[in-house]
Amino acid sequence: MNAVEPARQKLIARGVLAVFILLCTGWLLRLDYAERISTNVLDLIPPGEPSPEVAVVRNLAGNRQARVMLFALRDSAAPNSPPAAAAQLLAGKLAHAPVFAEAAAIGDATAETELGRKIFARRFALLLPGWLGEAKRAFGRTGRPEKEFSPWLAERAASDLEAFLARPEAMSMQELVRRDPLLLVPKLIAQVGPFGLPGTQADGHALVWARIKPSPFTAEGQQPAFAAVERAFAQVRAQYPSVELCWSGINRFAAASRARIEWEIKTLNLASLLAVLAVGCALVRRMWKMLHLVPVIGCALLGAWTASTLAFHRLHILVFVIGSLLSGVAIDYGFYIYMQPSRQPGEPYADKLRRLLKPLLASCLTTVIGFSLLLFSDLPFIRQVGFFVSAGLLCALAAAMLYFAQLEQPFLEGRTFGRNAAGHGSRWRGPLRALFLAAVIIALVGPWRLHWQDDVRELDIPSPALLANDQALRTLFGDTPDRSVYLTYGDSAAEARRHLEDFLSYEARAAPGASAASLGLVFPTEEDWRKMPARLARLDGFAGDFRAALERHGFDAGAFAGFFDDWSRTQQQPPAGGYSKLYEDLQPVITGPLAQFYDADGPLCWFMTVVKPSGTPAPPAGLFTVGVDQLQSLNRVFTRYRWSALRLSLSGLGLVIASVFIIYRFRAGLRIALIPAGSCFFIFGMFGLLGQTLNLFHLLGAFLGLCLAHNYAIFSSESARAGAPPPAPIRLSALCAAASFGVLSLSRIPVVHGLGLTVALIVLTALAAVELEPRARGGAPN
């Protein structure tokens, strides 16, 4: 190399870096971040996820159920008297706000009365098919001949009617019973009874139910809705100054979550930077020279953001929370190049780089290979993290090599404490060997005691105040802990209704003392609906049989003339039309809160069932029913993804180790493989012995920590061979990584905390191993 070459190299390096920065910045500036970055937890799960829980949750999240907002008003001047007029006013104001689709004060029975009238008027179409079907099945079990069906049914109906009159509600239903002696509507009332809420004016509150138009996960569904609520309530307060308002909705959680995650990104990055600077102050002589590492980290992050947004149309914000700590890894290459002294005065940068290229490439490429395996994960979030980190590492290495080419003296001098400790190894050899032996035992025994538990709720920052407020509101609206809520689904309304029938039969067997109520009971199964005309046709003599049975049971059959007229008309002209028309007819009158309890026209149809008391066993998979508690955690789904990530991580580890044995000789390769793997198993062993519960993100953290530890093992390979302590860059790099990931462990997002803690502990363990291993071996040649 001649004297001109370094200048030319400097120019080329500067030009390449400038073009890279310009292109990346230009690309990132033109992005629509609201469109490209998601804060919705459900976006962490792939669109094609076959799990029924996820399908149901997606349906709920994208459906009107997610857009519901609940309001409770209380008059502080008259706490026992619900401010019903104020609630009416608030509902009216909200209903007129463009962002709200509908709003209604609970207790305004107009909609319910309309629905009740409709059900009563359509009882022969809606309820008679099920009544006939059930009777037919019960008759079938008696083994009697078909011709006895009509008198048997008449006797049974009259007997049921007589028994019903002894029930408490009979007195208030006598007019209804006169028109409906088959008890179609009273039986429906008895079945939907467990849906009961504590009252429209629960605990001195007047309640308002509302639904917004946009998704609660979008910006349009958040601040505009909140502003509309504030405006509406201000108008209410103008008339009713002593009224107080509590309100909740998914959009409040989504907005709080977004704000907190954004805050975490800023503060964690700042704290991470300060932590790295603090480590630098302790280990570096000229602190200001560490500023040369900032462009390297900046280029790594810039490259990672650009590559990820180029490769993925939509990324989850957690990728950036976790990926922002890429700086902890990216800084390694900068340290290693920057802190290596020249072999002789005036050593050209290219020569120095050539000398360091093998460990640099070995470290970077093996880590990239490991993380690239995450690209095969089923979970888009893990694919995105794998891609982000891989791209960032490649950019970090390239940026470090190019950036330091521009410096006249690319050397950062570290402090020298602890350098000569190896010379006193004999005194410490015994205790250190005992320590390593203990660590090996922990690494071998502890992991067997690990407990794994995945919970989708840990992906978000808990908001105790919002949760308490939401729970209080839901209790006022009737959501009590003594009941379990299930969703029964199907590809069509007919299928969902059939599955509901199966689920209710299962519940009756599994928990005979429990009550199960569902709005789905308003509709017949498709089978009963289709068979009704034929069944009616075979009940020619039923009217006569029923009159006789009524007389036998002490009734005046003439008092039921209205019913017999209705029956005759129905027999002559049974309800007709397609099955789906039943739902279409009723849908216009099922509005407001009632509409939350079923969905018969979405891509996935479902019915909600409330079972009281709670605590009945979870329904088996074949019933197409999931508990709402099950939906809140999605444990099963995430457990599957954890196993997938574990397989990929182990494959990645295998590849990394294989690469090391290809690049290095067996003895050095064995050391390089054992330090990261040992550190990782030791920390998992400690977690196991301490009873810590781990999840998918501890596993990801372990893989990240393993790759970092792998760097230190490679970079310290030469010094270890010489029995010397590791070079200063490793100490600095490891402490910086531990500091920055330690900062991550302060996150309030449980999974991010878990990931940060795991990485920090593995890195510190690996550093301790790298530092102490030569001393424990002792007697190494100088």
Add this chain to the structure above:
Amino acid sequence: MSRRFLTLLFCLAGAAALRAEPPSLLDPATLIADPAHDPAWQDLLARLAPGKNRLCAFVERRYFPFRRTPIVLTGEVRIAPDLGLSLHYLTPEPRIVIVDGRGLLIRDASGREQAVPADGRALAAVDALVDVLRFDLPRLQKNFAVHGWREAGVWTLALVPRNPSLASSLSAVMISGEQMKLGKIELIESAAQRVEILIGETREGVTFSADELARYFR
């Protein structure tokens, strides 16, 4: 869903109820303007108001316009002033009906419960019954016009609802007895639609055990 759905259907059931003609006792001359301070009535009313726990046997006869004979139910009623009223039906089907500040709760023989909210219109008649059994005079005066007739130890009180909503499903409550003892309560909707409750043996100042409180109240 819901309470509103349930209430709606209960309302729907009562919506077409017939308006009844009041019995002949309901004459302006029999009106008691201030029962609590009327010397002719205050001793009886004070005696009937339970300050302590009360346990009575009862027979209930329900008359329906479409049935020739009444439905007969028997049971026990427990009144705990702090907890409310508990009707324990023994025949024809065991069932407990609890009425308290939170509304109405029906508990069947297997322990399965069904609640009806406190504001349900269906509860109007039950509320009236509770007021009567408690003889809570301020509430009775507020909600009913009180008529009375008393002669030679035999007495009858007629309570006519003031609230039109209640009046649409309950024409009057007739209470009668001898001396200081309550004998019969009638909830009258019309001549053909009424409930008679014959009060049997009554025990005052009963102590309900913890098990009884758990079983018969909430």
